[in-house]
């Protein structure tokens with residue numbers, strides 16, 4: 001899957017250095033481009049580039065400032081170009097955003113939803129509104145998912161988390177610096193203290209005096225279940241729930257309700273590792289790390305095209321033949337989206353000598369597109385639409401395939417206030433949309 005971006009912002013004496021370091025710790029959230037905006041001589045400056053943080057940014061080019069925001073991108077709109085990379089600024093404000101504005105197309109022709117956000121805020125501000133009141137107006141009109149940071153030349157960061165709380169957003173302190181980030185693990189790893197989640201529908205202002213928090217909107221929370229299943233780092237907590245513990249439980253419940261007769265449990269590295277561990281513990285079947293992930297390989301799901309996704313997969317996995325030879329393998333992954341990963345792995349395991357391959361998935365079957373921050377906009381490309389589990393097993397060459405049910409997933413995560421649209425087709429959006437229209441707007 002291609003989900004998410006990562007945002008990081010700091011107000012304080014070590015702002016630009018911490019933002020640069022923080023982006024590296026959010027690299028799993030976006031690998032297409034990276035950028036940082038800061039304040040210099042009363043203007044906003046931005047440095048950005050394509051690729052991973054280390055390739056995209058030269059720390060020597062980034063000024064020293066007490067105010068900065070950064071971004072790592074996994075695009076859900078537009079293209080992977082420098083022009084569309086974030087943060088996006090107009091000299092007075094800069095925006096860094098994780099999510100997808102589902103209704104951005106209703107406001108004009110924009111190449112990305114980020115352009116719409118910047119354009120909307122700039123227009124409100126030039127009509128005489130304050131940044132805070134423009135941000136609130138944005139929350140009124142925007143539908144979809146947004147964990148959004150806005151840096152202003154006036155010396156503050158205004159942050160918004162959408163009223164459904166689709167994407168995470170966390171506040172913290174690192175020494176004298178006030179920090180806001182997509183995930184708490186980045187704040188803790190930098191030696192900081194986590195203050196807590198930005199609440200859904202909340203606006204937070206970070207300035208030299210501290211945090212100012214205001215609840216702007218209230219709607220039923222529906223945080224993206226894929227943050228727990230795949231996207232976030234396992235050492236993060238989302239709204240107080242540990243991602244690692246959720247993944248262990250997804251695996252335990254998978255073993256209890258969807259057992260398989262096998263000799264070994266094999267995880268698909270990286271994100272399914274805790275799920276496979278939970279499966280192994282609950283079933284008593286030993287875990288074997290029989291798939292080896294190439295050190296330099298990226299996340300395949302978050303690549304911008306199917307060609308790029310398959311290129312990553314070609315070099316991503318090696319097989320430890322001696323571990324699987326003549327074995328009945330239970331292959332555990334967190335999700336199947338297009339089926340690219342599974343098609344490749346089942347074939348590799350069988351040609352390396354596995355007697356049987358039983359696939360067990362730590363999430364329900366994905367049948368519907370996402371327009372809230374993850375990039376699988378076309379229904380026809382989802383392998384779940386083949387129909388039954390038996391048909392999917394045939395398509396990927398496995399001996400059996402089973403998924404968790406939606407209830408089992410909720411039980412494992414320990415939370416029902418989740419978005420489940422890609423499993424159920426029920427979209428927790430403010431407006432009503434024709435899905436085929438959304439598909440044509442977001443298809444790339």
Ligand SMILES: O=P(O)(O)OC[C@H]1O[C@H](OP(=O)(O)OP(=O)(O)O)[C@H](O)[C@@H]1O
Pocket residue numbers: 001230268269270271272298299300301302333334335336337338339340341342
């Ligand atoms: O069915 P598909 O379309 O292939 O997508 C699903 C796969 O993509 C993700 O892994 P990814 O390679 O992105 O990253 P990971 O190494 O963190 O698991 C996910 O964990 C599945 O393995």
Ligand SMILES: NC(=O)CC[C@H](N)C(=O)O
Pocket residue numbers: 003004005073074075076077078086097098099100101112113114373374
């Ligand atoms: N994954 C994201 O959060 C994407 C942000 C934004 N929609 C973009 O395409 O750049």
Ligand code: SF4
Pocket residue numbers: 166223224225226227369370371372373374419420421422423
């Ligand atoms: S549709 Fe799926 S991937 Fe998208 S926000 Fe909802 S749960 Fe997350």
Ligand SMILES: [Mg+2]
Pocket residue numbers: 268269270271272333341
């Ligand atoms: Mg994976």
